[in-house]
Amino acid sequence: MELQRQHLIDPAICIRCNTCEEACPIDAITHNDLNYVVDFDKCESCMHCISPCPTGAIDSWRAVAKPWSVEEQLTWDDLPDDQEGDAVEEEDVDREIVAMFDVAEGKDRAKIIPPKTAPKPKLHLYSRNKPAKAVVAGNYRITDKDSDTDIRHIVLDFGATSFPVLEGQSIGILPPGEDEKGKPHHIRLYSIASPRDGERPNRNNLALTIKRVVDGDIKGVGSNYMCDLKKGDEVLVTGPFGQTFLMPDHPEANIIMVATGTGAAPMRAMTMRRQRVHPDAPGKLMLFLGARTPGDQPYFGPLKKLPKEFIDVNLSFSRMADQPKEYVQDRMHKEGEKLAELLKSNNTYVYICGLKGMEKGVEESFAGVCAARGLDWPSLEAEMKESGRYHVETY
Numbered sequence: 001m002e003l004q005r006q007h008l009i010d011p012a013i014c015i016r017c018n019t020c021e022e023a024c025p026i027d028a029i030t031h032n033d034l035n036y037v038v039d040f041d042k043c044e045s046c047m048h049c050i051s052p053c054p055t056g057a058i059d060s061w062r063a064v065a066k067p068w069s070v071e072e073q074l075t076w077d078d079l080p081d082d083q084e085g086d087a088v089e090e091e092d093v094d095r096e097i098v099a100m101f102d103v104a105e106g107k108d109r110a111k112i113i114p115p116k117t118a119p120k121p122k123l124h125l126y127s128r129n130k131p132a133k134a135v136v137a138g139n140y141r142i143t144d145k146d147s148d149t150d151i152r153h154i155v156l157d158f159g160a161t162s163f164p165v166l167e168g169q170s171i172g173i174l175p176p177g178e179d180e181k182g183k184p185h186h187i188r189l190y191s192i193a194s195p196r197d198g199e200r201p202n203r204n205n206l207a208l209t210i211k212r213v214v215d216g217d218i219k220g221v222g223s224n225y226m227c228d229l230k231k232g233d234e235v236l237v238t239g240p241f242g243q244t245f246l247m248p249d250h251p252e253a254n255i256i257m258v259a260t261g262t263g264a265a266p267m268r269a270m271t272m273r274r275q276r277v278h279p280d281a282p283g284k285l286m287l288f289l290g291a292r293t294p295g296d297q298p299y300f301g302p303l304k305k306l307p308k309e310f311i312d313v314n315l316s317f318s319r320m321a322d323q324p325k326e327y328v329q330d331r332m333h334k335e336g337e338k339l340a341e342l343l344k345s346n347n348t349y350v351y352i353c354g355l356k357g358m359e360k361g362v363e364e365s366f367a368g369v370c371a372a373r374g375l376d377w378p379s380l381e382a383e384m385k386e387s388g389r390y391h392v393e394t395y
């Protein structure tokens with residue numbers, strides 16, 4: 001029996017973020033209120049959608065005798081079992097699947113490039129059907145009590161459950177209850193804000209940095225659930241997710257980090273890792289963080305205490321009564337000389353994290369900084385991406 005390779009999206013992992021639909025150059029991805037799906041008749045397996053997907057839900061492939069239609073996929077809660085038919089000899093299926101996936105493998109992986117010295121991350125150990133249980137060990141507000149931005153530092157303890165993570169990865173949270181269609185809420189992703197060995201060294205725990213989302217009368221499901229948790233509450237967790245936004249493990253690496261709001265979370269994890277393992281590393285750390293005011297800036301107090309010789313911290317504020325607006329990209333221009341020096345080194349890695357839309361301004365700053373100093377940003381950026389040295393995670 002002839003088998004065909006079908007590109008699917010795993011509805012149990014997908015967070016319905018629309019990133020893949022935006023990335024597909026030929027509109028092969030579509031969605032309804034329930035699911036994101038790939039149209040078998042359109043998909044050309046170009047792999048443009050694979051690396052931008054934050055969860056890996058898009059990287060689902062099956063060898064099928066009869067491709068599933070868009071209409072069928074739009075109703076799924078989970079990926080169905082493999083198709084089986086009496087006429088299909090198991091050995092033949094195996095052989096054909098291996099052949100198909102060998103061809104795909106090279107294409108997939110070529111676009112997913114973590115730093116060369118990052119360890120291999122564990123992925124998808126826990127799913128919606130088989131989540132890990134964690135207990136809240138602490139939930140602290142880290143923005144000013146007068147600020148209308150409520151950002152929380154939440155520590156989850158995994159007890160005896162193994163949940164190995166790396167800096168730059170995310171976890172999924174399963175909010176309890178159902179949506180308006182009576183379906184379980186889909187997972188929400190949160191970046192890990194602590195290093196791989198725990199919020200406190202060698203504790204089986206991790207930290208998250210979560211902003212309470214409120215839009216008029218509407219309260220975001222996942223963020224409000226998490227921000228309201230009390231010490232001792234149990235949380236269902238999936239993941240870990242993310243295989244490219246990982247930090248280099250060698251101490252010579254220079255790391256430029258640019259973040260807004262809760263984008264500070266992975267930068268905290270990377271900074272703490274460096275401080276714990278290589279406090280005297282020859283590689284430089286340069287951090288650009290943006291918020292409206294110091295009161296809105298997560299971890300403002302601890303950031304100010306970090307030694308200057310360990311990390312160059314640059315904070316920008318856009319709503320200060322007594323000074324002109326300054327965004328991260330403005331600050332990057334001001335520090336252009338230092339940035340350009342770092343960008344000249346092929347040991348420099350860039351990480352950008354925060355709200356969707358910030359990437360463009362940050363890229364323009366890099367371009368401006370380079371142009372003013374005779375560096376060719378377009379070719380440098382392309383080279384950095386190809387060698388796993390330029391990473392963006394926006395949401």
Ligand SMILES: Cc1cc2nc3c(=O)[nH]c(=O)nc-3n(C[C@H](O)[C@H](O)[C@H](O)COP(=O)(O)OP(=O)(O)OC[C@H]3O[C@@H](n4cnc5c(N)ncnc54)[C@H](O)[C@@H]3O)c2cc1C
Nearest residue numbers: 054189190191209210211213215218220221222223262395
């Ligand atoms: C890789 C990744 C990492 C992330 N890391 C973090 C992190 O570290 N910290 C963090 O805080 N967030 C992070 N996020 C974002 C997070 O996953 C959630 O998207 C965020 O918390 C909002 O989820 P929510 O359930 O609270 O809001 P939702 O319930 O999903 O609502 C989202 C928006 O839709 C609006 N909305 C909801 N329901 C309706 C309705 N019925 N009608 C009209 N509008 C509606 C809400 O007002 C809100 O603006 C990350 C996302 C990704 C993809």
Ligand code: SF4
Nearest residue numbers: 014015017018020053
């Ligand atoms: S999680 Fe992945 S598959 Fe789902 S909508 Fe986002 S990019 Fe697409």
Ligand code: SF4
Nearest residue numbers: 024043044046047049
């Ligand atoms: S593999 Fe290419 S054609 Fe297929 S859905 Fe992804 S981006 Fe679109």
